[in-house]
Amino acid sequence: MYPAAFEYHAPTSVRDALGLLGSLEDAKILAGGHSLVPMMKLRLAQPKHVIDLRKVPGLTGIKEEGSTIVLGAMATHWDVESSPILKAKAPVVAETAAVIGDPAVRNKGTIGGSLAHADPAADMPATAIALGFELVCEGPKGRRTVKADDWFQGLMSTALGEDELLVEVRVPVWPAGSGACYMKFPHPASRFAVVGVCAAVTLDKNGACTRAGVGVTGAGTKAVRARGVEAGLAGKRLDAAAIEAAAQKAAEGVDVQADLQGSVEYKAHLCRVFARRAIEAAVKRAQG
Ligand SMILES: Cc1cc2nc3c(=O)[nH]c(=O)nc-3n(C[C@H](O)[C@H](O)[C@H](O)COP(=O)(O)OP(=O)(O)OC[C@H]3O[C@@H](n4cnc5c(N)ncnc54)[C@H](O)[C@@H]3O)c2cc1C
Incomplete structure (x- = not known):
């Protein structure tokens, strides 16, 4: 499939790129092109102007x-x-x-x-x-x-x-005594996350959790912080029971969507399972 016609621009500075973005009607930034180009080919996006950032110095590294x-x-x-x-x-x-x-x-x-x-x-x-x-x-x-x-x-x-x-x-950079892990249930073809969870924890000398960060992607319309899980981890010694109890809250606050990959119940279940696995791995890493 071919995209609709567009004009291509290749600025060589952030200033020029911003100038184009501000002056051209219906312009889109192009970076790696691995999301924008497929959308243009499917005509889900039909920008009149494409502003390629690849010749702009200072945006890598x-x-x-x-x-x-x-x-x-x-x-x-x-x-x-x-x-x-x-x-x-x-x-x-x-x-x-x-x-x-x-x-x-x-x-x-x-x-x-x-x-x-x-x-x-x-x-x-x-x-x-x-x-x-x-x-x-x-x-x-x-x-x-x-x-x-x-x-x-x-x-x-x-x-x-x-x-x-x-x-x-x-x-x-999280302090010493921290560990983090991202785990996902990948779509078998694209590898996108049907559900993905990242968990990060900091443990004190006694093994109690002084800080937790948990993000959930895939299940809903946007990635969200799993506040219920974080609250369930805070201040606790993270044994199997504490982790399991906290992970049970992983779908709370997520606007879980049914789609071709699964029902709301199934995807909420994946949130809980992958939260538990990601937290277990994060805790092991934090323990060194
Ligand atoms: C077959 C396939 C499998 C994939 N699997 C996965 C996967 O498993 N997990 C995953 O996370 N992703 C996956 N992706 C998506 C991939 O990671 C894309 O590279 C990414 O989502 C978009 O990055 P890009 O640099 O290609 O952006 P582009 O496609 O160039 O741009 C995407 C959008 O972001 C805007 N944009 C880009 N850069 C900037 C910027 N610096 N400032 C302002 N706006 C900007 C563009 O205008 C456009 O709207 C997959 C893509 C494909 C084609």
Whole structure:
């Protein structure tokens, strides 16, 4: 299938890209193209202008800034998966990228594209919420930072303004005594998450949970924080019974949708099962 006709633009700076975005009617940003191009081919998206970010310098790279890891929005899933900094300081982020699609998808798709597109079955949103990513947008009025909790607003809808670019993703490094894990039930063909859960915990010297972050993707129209699970983990020694009890809350607050992959009951069940598994693995990692 062929997309509808469009005009292609390849700016060479963020400023030029923003200028085009602000002046052209019905324009779309192109990053890795692995979500936008299929949508254009299916004519679900028919932008009149496509603004390609690949020639814009300064949007790639992964670096450490104190206790934060800063990823350029155009870092590919492969860059994230293979980053020595992320593997050492926030391995769950690299692990989440490693289970996105297949190597062809990961070589082209970008972390910024994934978070801007906000597919309800995308993997990284769960990890973004669990760890507490911050997303840096740049627009005509300058830069602003949005917390992952405020980013995902609905089905493929985010806090990004129409005149803004997502330029940076900031990943906080959790302290010693922390562990995190992302687990999903993948769609057998695309590998998208039918349900995916990222759990992160910090344990004190006595093994009690001092901090928990749990994000759920796939089940509803957008990725959400599983607040009930987090409350169930907080302050507790995380033995099997405590984990199981907390995981039972995993579908609370999720607008679970029935679809070709399963009924509401089945997907809610997957939320609970994958929450338990992800928390168990996170706790093991936190224990060292
Ligand atoms: C076969 C297949 C399997 C896949 N499997 C998975 C999977 O298992 N898990 C998963 O999570 N994803 C999966 N994906 C999606 C893939 O990860 C995409 O790469 C990603 O969702 C979009 O990233 P992109 O860089 O390709 O963005 P694009 O397709 O270029 O853009 C997507 C959207 O985001 C906007 N956008 C992109 N970058 C920016 C930016 N910097 N600022 C503002 N707006 C921007 C675009 O305008 C567009 O609306 C799959 C895709 C395919 C084709």
